[in-house]
Amino acid sequence: MKLEKHFQWVALRREIYRNRHYYILMAPYMIIFFIFTVLPVLASLGISFTYFNMLEPPRFIGWQNYSRLFLNDDVFLIALRNTFYFAIITGPVSYIACFLFAWIINELPPKIRAFMTLVFYAPSISGNVYYIWQIIFSGDKYGYINGFLMRLGLTLEPIQWLKDERYILSVLIIVQLWMSLGTSFLAFIAGLQTLDRSLIEAGAVDGIKNRWQELWYIVLPSMRPQLLFGAVMQITSSLAVADISVALAGFPSVNYAGHTIVTHLMDYGSIRFEMGYASAIATVLFIIMLGTNLLTQKLLRKIGG
Amino acid sequence: MIRSKKLFFIISLVLFINLLIGYSNAYADYAPPSYNYSYWRDSAAAPAAYEATRIINGELLGVGSLKEPTDIYVLNNERIYILDSGNNRIIVTDANFKLIKVIDSFDNNGQIDRFSNPQGIFVTDDYHLYVADTGNKRVVHLDENLRPVAIIDSPESELLAENFEFKPAKIVVDKAGRIYVMAIGVFDGFMEFSPDGVFTTFIGANRVKVDPIEYLWKLLSTREQRSRMVQFVPTEFTNLDIDEDGFIYAVSADNTDEDVKRLNAQGIDILRRDGYVPPRGDIRYTREEGPSRLIDIDVTDSEIYSILDAKRGRIFTYNGDGYLLYIFGGLGNSLGEFDTPVAIERVGDNFLVLDKALGEITIFEPTEYGRVVNEAIRSYYQGDEERAAEMFTRAVNLNANFEYAYGGIGKAFLRKGDYEKAVEYFKESMDRKNYSKAYILYRRETLRGYFPLLMTVLCILILCTPLIKKYIWRNIRGIPLFEKEELRYPLRLIVHPYDEYWELKYRRDKRVNLIISFVILALLSLTRILQAQYNGFLVNYNNPREFNSILEVVYVVVPVLFWCIANWSLTTLMDGEGKFSEIFISTCFALIPLILIGIPWVLLSNYISADEVTFYNFSQSVAALWCLYLLFVGNMTVHQFTPSKTVGTMILTVGTIGFLAFLCLLFFNLIQQLLSFAVTVFREILLRF
Numbered sequence: 001m002k003l004e005k006h007f008q009w010v011a012l013r014r015e016i017y018r019n020r021h022y023y024i025l026m027a028p029y030m031i032i033f034f035i036f037t038v039l040p041v042l043a044s045l046g047i048s049f050t051y052f053n054m055l056e057p058p059r060f061i062g063w064q065n066y067s068r069l070f071l072n073d074d075v076f077l078i079a080l081r082n083t084f085y086f087a088i089i090t091g092p093v094s095y096i097a098c099f100l101f102a103w104i105i106n107e108l109p110p111k112i113r114a115f116m117t118l119v120f121y122a123p124s125i126s127g128n129v130y131y132i133w134q135i136i137f138s139g140d141k142y143g144y145i146n147g148f149l150m151r152l153g154l155t156l157e158p159i160q161w162l163k164d165e166r167y168i169l170s171v172l173i174i175v176q177l178w179m180s181l182g183t184s185f186l187a188f189i190a191g192l193q194t195l196d197r198s199l200i201e202a203g204a205v206d207g208i209k210n211r212w213q214e215l216w217y218i219v220l221p222s223m224r225p226q227l228l229f230g231a232v233m234q235i236t237s238s239l240a241v242a243d244i245s246v247a248l249a250g251f252p253s254v255n256y257a258g259h260t261i262v263t264h265l266m267d268y269g270s271i272r273f274e275m276g277y278a279s280a281i282a283t284v285l286f287i288i289m290l291g292t293n294l295l296t297q298k299l300l301r302k303i304g305g
Numbered sequence: 306m307i308r309s310k311k312l313f314f315i316i317s318l319v320l321f322i323n324l325l326i327g328y329s330n331a332y333a334d335y336a337p338p339s340y341n342y343s344y345w346r347d348s349a350a351a352p353a354a355y356e357a358t359r360i361i362n363g364e365l366l367g368v369g370s371l372k373e374p375t376d377i378y379v380l381n382n383e384r385i386y387i388l389d390s391g392n393n394r395i396i397v398t399d400a401n402f403k404l405i406k407v408i409d410s411f412d413n414n415g416q417i418d419r420f421s422n423p424q425g426i427f428v429t430d431d432y433h434l435y436v437a438d439t440g441n442k443r444v445v446h447l448d449e450n451l452r453p454v455a456i457i458d459s460p461e462s463e464l465l466a467e468n469f470e471f472k473p474a475k476i477v478v479d480k481a482g483r484i485y486v487m488a489i490g491v492f493d494g495f496m497e498f499s500p501d502g503v504f505t506t507f508i509g510a511n512r513v514k515v516d517p518i519e520y521l522w523k524l525l526s527t528r529e530q531r532s533r534m535v536q537f538v539p540t541e542f543t544n545l546d547i548d549e550d551g552f553i554y555a556v557s558a559d560n561t562d563e564d565v566k567r568l569n570a571q572g573i574d575i576l577r578r579d580g581y582v583p584p585r586g587d588i589r590y591t592r593e594e595g596p597s598r599l600i601d602i603d604v605t606d607s608e609i610y611s612i613l614d615a616k617r618g619r620i621f622t623y624n625g626d627g628y629l630l631y632i633f634g635g636l637g638n639s640l641g642e643f644d645t646p647v648a649i650e651r652v653g654d655n656f657l658v659l660d661k662a663l664g665e666i667t668i669f670e671p672t673e674y675g676r677v678v679n680e681a682i683r684s685y686y687q688g689d690e691e692r693a694a695e696m697f698t699r700a701v702n703l704n705a706n707f708e709y710a711y712g713g714i715g716k717a718f719l720r721k722g723d724y725e726k727a728v729e730y731f732k733e734s735m736d737r738k739n740y741s742k743a744y745i746l747y748r749r750e751t752l753r754g755y756f757p758l759l760m761t762v763l764c765i766l767i768l769c770t771p772l773i774k775k776y777i778w779r780n781i782r783g784i785p786l787f788e789k790e791e792l793r794y795p796l797r798l799i800v801h802p803y804d805e806y807w808e809l810k811y812r813r814d815k816r817v818n819l820i821i822s823f824v825i826l827a828l829l830s831l832t833r834i835l836q837a838q839y840n841g842f843l844v845n846y847n848n849p850r851e852f853n854s855i856l857e858v859v860y861v862v863v864p865v866l867f868w869c870i871a872n873w874s875l876t877t878l879m880d881g882e883g884k885f886s887e888i889f890i891s892t893c894f895a896l897i898p899l900i901l902i903g904i905p906w907v908l909l910s911n912y913i914s915a916d917e918v919t920f921y922n923f924s925q926s927v928a929a930l931w932c933l934y935l936l937f938v939g940n941m942t943v944h945q946f947t948p949s950k951t952v953g954t955m956i957l958t959v960g961t962i963g964f965l966a967f968l969c970l971l972f973f974n975l976i977q978q979l980l981s982f983a984v985t986v987f988r989e990i991l992l993r994f
Contacts, residue, residue: 063757071749071756 041286048279058276065280076281078256079264082169083239086260087292089173091238094180098230101181102188103215117189124182130247133175137161137248168249168257175244180237184230191226195219221304231296239289242266261285341706342582342629344735345848348589349706354622354631354675355656357641361402362665363389368396368407371664376475377657379650380428385657387666388436393420395436400652408434411451418453420445425475425487435484437473444473444486446502457484460496460504477547485545485553492539494572495553508572511539511557544648548604556599556612561585564599565612565623580627581708581735586614587621597621603649607686609679611649613658618643620656620669624682628709631678633669634658641667654679674703681713690717712736719743724750732842741843741915748912791817795825799897802935806942809894810887819886822893826865829896830858832903841910844921864962865892871961872940875954881944891939895932902928 016023048065050058069076105116136144139160146158161167203218220227242262245251249258252267261281269278341351363370372391379385384405387396394409410419421440428434432449443458459471472489473496479485482500485508494510523531545555552575553568562583567576582588586597597614604610608625618636623629635642645662654676656669671679681696694717697710704710715730716739724747731740752759766773781787794813798805809818834857837847869892873885883891902924910921941951 063760066760067753067756071753 044279044282044286046279047276048283050276052275052279054273054275061276065277066284068277069280069284075256075259076261076264079259079261082258083241083260083262083288085169086173086176086241087235087238090176090180090241091234094177094238095184095230095234097177098181098185098234099188099227102185102192103219106189106192117186120181120185123179130175130244133171133244133248134162137171139163162249163254165255165257168253172241172245172248172258175248176238176241179244180234182233182237184233187226187229187233188223191223192219195222217304224300224303227303228297228300231300232293235292235296236289239285239292261288340632341704342588343706344581344708345850346582346588351631351704351706352674353633353672354678355620355633355669356672357667358670359668360640360665361668362663363396366396366398366402366404368404371396373661374647374659374664375424375661376426376648377650377659377666378426378428379652379657380432381430382653384428385650385652386426386428386434387659388423388426390422390424391664393422393440395420395423395426395434408451411445411447411453413453413456425473427476427478429478429482433478435476435478437476437486439472439474439489442471442473444476444484444498444502446484455502457498457502457504460498462504464493464507465504475544477545477553479547479551481551485547487542487545487555489541492541495542495545495555495568508570509553509555509566509568509574510572511542511559512563513539514559514561543599544601546602546604546610548608548610549606554602554604554610556602558598558600560596565602565610576627577625578627580623580629582629584612584621584623584627584629586612586619587617600646601648603651605651607683609682611651611656613646613649615646618646620649620658624709625686630682630709631675641669643667674700677703678707678710681710685713685716690720693717708734710734712739715739715743719746737843737915745914748914791821795821795894795897798894799901799931799935802938803942806891806894806939809890810942815886815890818890822890825893825896825900826862828900830861832900832907833857833861835907836903839907839911841913843913843915843918844910865889865896867962867965868892868958871965872954872958875957875961876944879950879954881946881954883940883943887943888940891943892936895935895939898928898931898935902931 047058049060049062051061051064052058101120105113105120108116138144138146139158139162141147141150141158143158143161145161146155149155150158159167161171199218199222200214203214208214208217240262241260242265245253245258245260245263246266251263253259262285265278265281265285268274268281339351339353340348343349368389369392371387371389373389374387375390376388377385378388383400385398385400385402387398389396392409394407396407397405399405410417412418420436420438422438423436424439425437426435433454434445434447434451436445436447438445441458443456445453446455446457448454457471460469470490473486474489475487477485483505484498484500484502486496486498488496491507492510493507495508497505497508499505523534526534540557540559542555542557545553547553551570555566555568557564557566562578562585563574564585565576566574569575576584578584586599588596590596595616597619598616599612600615601613602610603613609622609630610625611620611622613620618634619632620634621629621632633641634646636644643658643660643663645660646658647661648659650657650659654671658667658669659665660667677696677699681693681700684690684696685693694714697713697717700707700710701714711730712734715727715734715736718724718727718730719739719742724743727743728740728747731737731743786792794805794808798809834854837845837852837857840847869885869889872892873883873888875881876883876888906921906924913921937948937951937955940946940955941948944951944954946954
């Protein structure tokens with residue numbers, strides 16, 4: 001038994017030595033990745049168990065940050081709930097929308113396709129154009145939606161879309177949906193274009209009846225990598241919504257109606273400088289993302305099954 | 306021998322009937338027992354809060370008998386104004402009913418003017434007198450020396466019809482001098498007059514109550530027919546009062562939950578109705594009696610208000626949140642009972658009830674219980690929760706059925722930070738909102754102590770998952786019990802219904818399947834019983850007094866049987882392949898999710914707050930939908946139907962169940978009639994020989 005293990009190690013070392021060139025080539029990226037991604041995550045994990053205000057050295061306080069987070073911080077619970085709403089609504093909806101648009105656009109002739117791709121991708125390259133939405137959802141009667149509703153006579157006075165607790169979250173979700181036709185959309189188009197046409201022909205011979213079956217049994221399984229990429233992108237982006245909340249609903253939003261985990265994190269990290277507590281929030285977010293990603297991967301494995 | 310037996314039977318029967326009559330007699334002699342309504346809307350006995358002590362009439366006052374008095378008004382607990390409508394006069398006394406003066410006329414610009422059948426009276430703090438002089442179709446406003454300030458006789462406005470006839474009946478005046486008049490034949494609410502007597506607007510109209518059937522007729526009829534029909538008009542108010550803050554309390558005899566209203570300056574109803582029963586008088590009544598007819602309302606300090614039920618002569622007192630505090634009074638001939646009560650007022654904590662037909666005023670004084678309850682409500686209203694809790698405790702000692710008091714005690718504990726006690730008391734008072742509030746705090750407090758330990762254990766467990774998977778889980782799976790196929794395939798069925806239902810139909814042993822089906826049914830019954838008994842307070846709305854385990858089993862078994870029978874009888878006609886036993890098995894197997902989701906929640910629901918009830922409801926609906934889906938797949942597989950045909954049969958099955966239920970009802974009804982016929986015949990024979 002021991003001998004066997006020893007041999008394993010020898011074999012591994014020999015393997016590494018044989019592929020040393022690859023390791024050297026990979027090294028620059030790996031080092032940078034380690035320093036700028038892995039290390040901060042680990043550090044944050046460590047700091048989350050301490051009290052750290054950037055002036056004094058961190059002081060170990062055990063689970064206190066987490067206990068405070070889950071049992072004392074009502075705002076965090078609101079943020080958690082809002083984030084989950086975002087993730088549950090925008091995540092799947094925009095994922096499916098991305099795929100459907102990609103699928104439809106893929107059917108168009110090449111020149112129109114290129115143009116339409118640009119049109120649909122535009123929202124996410126345009127970056128911080130929340131201002132448009134600010135005009136649309138403006139709280140006075142000059143806001144587009146208010147003006148429209150009042151012109152039609154559906155409402156008599158302007159609605160404070162971005163200042164009324166009842167509407168903030170829905171408005172944010174709509175804007176987020178609009179913004180989310182991004183990278184995963186491009187990835188889906190790429191995936192659809194690399195599709196092996198012969199597979200579809202073979203499927204037709206093997207008794208595929210309609211386009212839905214074609215989609216389920218051939219198209220989707222063969223673009224599983226792109227789907228996975230899209231899912232990961234979509235989940236991380238919908239769980240990390242913060243900018244639009246700050247830009248549209250303000251910071252903090254009315255009665256924390258548009259508060260998300262990331263805005264909570266910003267609050268404690270960059271305003272109050274309670275780094276230990278902020279790290280705990282970040283860790284919780286990290287764990288949530290990890291969990292949802294694992295879950296989606298499991299679900300994606302079922303496609304075409 | 307036979308004769309003596311018959312004799313014995315007859316004697317015992319007579320005795321029994323006697324007993325019944327005697328019992329009801331004894332009951333009738335009894336003064337109406339005091340009661341209150343519980344959370345479950347049962348009437349629960351309560352000690353009397355008020356006792357009638359005195360009767361005041363015209364002779365006692367020394368002004369001759371009163372003739373159809375209609376209103377009384379108490380000014381700052383020092384002066385009492387009695388409106389003696391039949392004699393067209395106002396009798397003014399002090400708080401002890403010592404006569405001060407009698408007003409029967411006033412000097413109107415040099416002429417002597419009299420009232421004619423006045424119905425309502427109001428007096429302001431500076432002794433200005435407002436009289437709704439109904440017979441003369443005017444409102445008279447007199448100053449402290451009885452000189453007319455303003456006389457409102459025929460208001461003019463675009464809001465009023467040409468032929469409008471102003472018949473004021475009741476009247477209140479707010480601090481700013483605005484006059485609110487309840488006029489006869491006005492459906493648009495109260496008429497509001499500015500202090501100088503100009504009609505400004507209507508406020509607080511009742512909403513139109515529409516009977517859906519009548520509405521349907523109206524829709525179907527022609528314009529001509531419609532014009533001849535009774536129009537839907539809002540009901541009139543029956544009385545009004547005004548509180549210290551200028552809110553108008555109004556009552557109407559509409560028999561809805563909104564009979565009592567608290568109107569703000571805009572005429573919007575802002576009465577809180579958080580009590581166990583809506584503030585509308587009696588909520589339990591026989592059909593012949595009908596609901597309460599509210600005729601007067603009186604509000605005192607601390608938002609306490611009382612309403613007078615003209616039909617049964619009872620006075621119901623509520624606090625500002627709409628909780629019923631106590632009930633007293635009744636119709637009859639003895640002290641504390643009335644013939645035609647028309648008005649109530651309060652002098653301090655004493656009640657005055659004016660009887661129109663008898664022309665007398667009954668004075669009620671609070672008993673110890675009434676005093677304690679009043680004091681408790683007042684202390685709580687003033688924010689003195691400590692004293693309120695003390696008073697509520699005393700009230701509970703006098704009346705353990707007074708559920709509202711437990712909530713008051715709970716609130717004091719909540720304020721003090723004793724969450725555990727608060728939770729207990731809120732549960733006692735069935736106050737789910739506050740219970741949840743207290744419970745969250747209590748749970749946090751408890752969790753905070755265990756949090757580090759809990760998290761550490763959790764982290765260790767997560768880090769050790771691979772090890773657990775490798776060594777322990779394998780061993781658990783290796784236990785012979787888990788190896789049993791019979792235990793595993795029902796569980797596999799709920800996640801892979803298509804494959805497993807097929808296996809169920811064609812591969813597996815039917816006898817074993819049947820046994821498992823019965824076990825599932827038994828487990829589901831058990832789940833229902835556990836749910837009814839042990840579900841958390843926030844999600845459990847079962848009245849523990851009406852709980853019956855056998856009925857719960859029936860509720861499970863009968864629908865399943867109905868479903869199977871209906872489905873079987875339908876599918877035999879629709880070329881379904883399934884036999885009855887197969888249908889039964891597939892249906893039972895489809896019920897597994899209800900058990901799997903239901904049982905953990907029985908435990909979990911005891912540890913949730915109101916916010917988390919959403920999760921409970923969500924998972925219950927998931928279970929139901931999952932069950933429906935399994936039912937669908939099972940049906941499809943058993944009968945070898947296409948999906949659309951399965952959906953069709955399932956819908957038809959539901960219809961058939963309705964039909965079957967109807968037949969059963971008919972059958973039982975007939976049996977019952979037959980039985981009662983037999984019983985009658987038997988009795989007849991007994992009585993004759």
